[in-house]
Amino acid sequence: MSDMNIERRHILKGLLFGATAGTLLTARTGRAASGTGENSWADVGAAFGPFGSVLNLNNAAVSPQPKTVRDALARAYQFANELPDVNMWDVLDAGRDRTKEKLARMAGCKPQEIALNRNATEGLCTAIFGIDLAAGDEVVLSDWDYESMRNAWKLRAQRHGVVLKTVSFDALASDDEIIGRYRSAITARTKVLHMTHMVHYTGRVLPVEQLCALARAAGDIQTIVDAAQSFAQIPLSFERIGCDYLAASLHKWLCAPFGTGMLIVKQARIDALWPLLGPLDEQPQGLAKMDGWNLGTYSSPSEHAIEAAIDYHDTIGTQAKHARLRELSQYWIARASDIRGFKLHTPMADPQTAAVTLFSIDGFDPEQLEKRLRSEHNVRVRFRKHARLTGVRVSPHIYTREADLERFASALRRIVTTA
Ligand SMILES: Cc1ncc(COP(=O)(O)O)c(C=O)c1O
Numbered sequence: 001m002s003d004m005n006i007e008r009r010h011i012l013k014g015l016l017f018g019a020t021a022g023t024l025l026t027a028r029t030g031r032a033a034s035g036t037g038e039n040s041w042a043d044v045g046a047a048f049g050p051f052g053s054v055l056n057l058n059n060a061a062v063s064p065q066p067k068t069v070r071d072a073l074a075r076a077y078q079f080a081n082e083l084p085d086v087n088m089w090d091v092l093d094a095g096r097d098r099t100k101e102k103l104a105r106m107a108g109c110k111p112q113e114i115a116l117n118r119n120a121t122e123g124l125c126t127a128i129f130g131i132d133l134a135a136g137d138e139v140v141l142s143d144w145d146y147e148s149m150r151n152a153w154k155l156r157a158q159r160h161g162v163v164l165k166t167v168s169f170d171a172l173a174s175d176d177e178i179i180g181r182y183r184s185a186i187t188a189r190t191k192v193l194h195m196t197h198m199v200h201y202t203g204r205v206l207p208v209e210q211l212c213a214l215a216r217a218a219g220d221i222q223t224i225v226d227a228a229q230s231f232a233q234i235p236l237s238f239e240r241i242g243c244d245y246l247a248a249s250l251h252k253w254l255c256a257p258f259g260t261g262m263l264i265v266k267q268a269r270i271d272a273l274w275p276l277l278g279p280l281d282e283q284p285q286g287l288a289k290m291d292g293w294n295l296g297t298y299s300s301p302s303e304h305a306i307e308a309a310i311d312y313h314d315t316i317g318t319q320a321k322h323a324r325l326r327e328l329s330q331y332w333i334a335r336a337s338d339i340r341g342f343k344l345h346t347p348m349a350d351p352q353t354a355a356v357t358l359f360s361i362d363g364f365d366p367e368q369l370e371k372r373l374r375s376e377h378n379v380r381v382r383f384r385k386h387a388r389l390t391g392v393r394v395s396p397h398i399y400t401r402e403a404d405l406e407r408f409a410s411a412l413r414r415i416v417t418t419a
Pocket of ligand 1: 061121146226228249
């Protein structure tokens with residue numbers, strides 16, 4: 001068989017492969033997108049796991065994938081191993097455009113504004129290190145931003161003399177207070193506003209749309225939105241937010257394979273943005289400079305299975321998912337809020353708040369609470385330390401059942417009442 005024929009055979013196999021995977025997926029996960037209520041989520045719970053006896057309430061770190069995604073990944077991995085260079089780059093990668101189209105629909109941007117990569121860190125660092133800045137230019141960020149992003153900006157300050165203006169506000173500050181803090185940090189030298197859409201410490205959703213409007217009104221200030229926690233957890237639209245750069249991990253709330261992420265760059269900003277890595281192509285066009293083989297060899301099977309995660313997500317829909325995640329937070333909080341000394345550091349009154357919340361108990365060291373929940377009750381939550389407060393972060397996911405949250409609240413009550 002000639003090389004050409006082998007290639008055609010694989011492309012055909014790949015197309016069939018993709019179609020079969022898609023059909024199976026729909027058949028297995030097809031559930032009417034429902035509203036809220038425990039019973040209507042039973043099949044979603046069953047689509048994940050099995051998890052054994054550990055209760056995972058730390059999904060804000062990274063999410064498990066439903067079986068359909070694991071199956072799509074396993075099939076693609078096996079297929080890639082039959083003839084890696086052809087099956088990955090010619091066959092599996094033929095689906096990348098379709099994946100970007102689906103992601104673009106979810107994220108409210110154009111497919112050609114999306115670069116696929118490994119995680120939010122890579123996407124955000126591409127923007128942080130890729131925007132042209134001179135010594136003395138100012139960047140406004142917040143002490144609630146993710147640690148590696150603040151550290152990336154510190155590197156730029158050390159290397160290029162960029163001046164960082166770090167704003168701070170209370171965990172329960174109002175939108176107006178937050179906007180006021182950013183506004184007062186902006187000067188004539190401000191060139192970038194870096195914002196986190198959903199703060200990873202507390203789950204607080206920042207008013208990024210208003211902050212981007214503020215940046216536009218103040219002049220040519222470029223805006224970066226860290227959507228690692230918000231994408232696929234709460235409704236989000238790149239165009240509506242009005243930022244220049246937005247990056248997200250796909251292995252968090254979308255439940256795509258580990259090590260998948262995306263960077264969205266507004267069309268008008270693409271040409272001026274420097275790539276983070278040396279591209280393979282001499283003159284990559286558009287966002288190709290931070291995508292595909294211009295990032296070196298990447299995991300085509302993992303990227304391929306992003307589509308299965310989007311398809312699964314679409315059987316539920318972002319609105320219904322958000323409503324359910326919010327309902328789960330409300331559920332455990334209602335069962336724990338009368339525990340002596342219980343304090344919530346997340347504004348549940350904000351209708352955007354969803355699965356991620358932070359609490360503390362007066363008189364209890366949150367780090368010890370995290371350890372005791374794990375060692376005595378097999379419940380995994382996450383201790384979080386911020387300059388303004390420390391607490392325990394709780395983050396259920398759509399597969400979490402109310403009985404799980406009863407177990408968590410009882411465990412917490414037991415620790416506190418037996419002290
Ligand atoms: C707000 C925020 N930004 C960025 C990241 C980094 O994400 P990744 O590990 O996918 O790069 C995280 C991870 O938890 C996060 O919560």
